[in-house]
Amino acid sequence: MTNLFENKDIVLCARCSARCKNMPVPNSKAKMLKRGVGEKGSLCISCAVHDWLRNTYPVNRILAGMQNPKYLLLPHIQEQFTGIMRAGFSDARPDEIDWQLIVDNWDLPWPNKVKATAMNPMSQELLDREPAELAKREAILKEEFKSKEKRKKERDEKVIEAMNDFLNAVNPDRPERKYQCHENESHSIIIDGYEDIQADNSDGQ
Ligand SMILES: [Zn+2]
Numbered sequence: 001m002t003n004l005f006e007n008k009d010i011v012l013c014a015r016c017s018a019r020c021k022n023m024p025v026p027n028s029k030a031k032m033l034k035r036g037v038g039e040k041g042s043l044c045i046s047c048a049v050h051d052w053l054r055n056t057y058p059v060n061r062i063l064a065g066m067q068n069p070k071y072l073l074l075p076h077i078q079e080q081f082t083g084i085m086r087a088g089f090s091d092a093r094p095d096e097i098d099w100q101l102i103v104d105n106w107d108l109p110w111p112n113k114v115k116a117t118a119m120n121p122m123s124q125e126l127l128d129r130e131p132a133e134l135a136k137r138e139a140i141l142k143e144e145f146k147s148k149e150k151r152k153k154e155r156d157e158k159v160i161e162a163m164n165d166f167l168n169a170v171n172p173d174r175p176e177r178k179y180q181c182h183e184n185e186s187h188s189i190i191i192d193g194y195e196d197i198q199a200d201n202s203d204g205q
Contacts (some may be wrong), residue, residue, distance in 0.1 A: 011036075013044035014111050020044045025091045032088035043112065045092050046101045049081075051110075054127070057120040064122070064130035069106045072099050156183060 009022050022038040036042040043051055053072075054060050063069060082094040113124035122130075123136055159174050163181050 010037070011038040011042050013047050014041045015043055015047040016108055018044040018046070027090040027119055028091050030091045031082075033085065033090040033092040035091040045096050046098055046105060048092070049097055050102050050106070054110075054114055055120060057122055060114065060120065060127060061123050064127040067131050069103050072103055093125050124195040 010019050011022060012018070018156075020038075020042065023035050024037045025035050028034055033048055041042070053063060078097075078099060082113055085092070085094060114120075114122065114127055116123040116126070159170075160181055160183065167181065
């Protein structure tokens with residue numbers, strides 16, 4: 001049972017309905033994660049962190065592209081966030097953040113959409129499109145890499161062809177030996193028949 005006094009001090013998170021205690025910080029300088037006074041639409045600490053992430057460029061774009069927030073569970077990512085909290089004079093403390101809960105609640109709907117601002121070019125619409133846009137960019141990169149590899153192979157083939165012509169041109173007296181070079185698995189060019197040449201030389205001594 002809650003009494004009237006408790007009800008006044010407790011507010012439900014506008015997103016996940018977690019019960020939060022009003023603890024406004026007097027003279028707060030917080031630029032992020034500022035403790036509210038229980039006004040309507042307030043968020044719990046977990047949702048407030050997620051709200052910061054989805055409204056902050058380019059973090060929001062990267063996370064939207066990943067479609068999987070599990071990276072937020074990595075300790076070094078959380079340490080970086082602690083640095084950001086410090087720089088942003090956050091009212092909340094790093095040890096209050098339950099990253100697992102943030103990840104578990106990731107897909108809960110929001111009461112409001114992300115708006116593009118001077119600091120954040122990613123509107124909700126762009127964030128929603130980001131997975132498809134990222135897949136498109138990756139496909140282009142893959143194609144570029146493939147054609148680059150193809151061009152390199154063509155260049156290498158030309159070099160080998162020229163070398164074969166050269167080897168056979170400098171050895172016109174030995175038509176029985178047709179030199180042939182090719183590329184081995186470690187991409188170095190080897191010449192077939194090279195061992196034979198050495199054997200021939202030692203025979204002559
Ligand atoms: Zn919440």
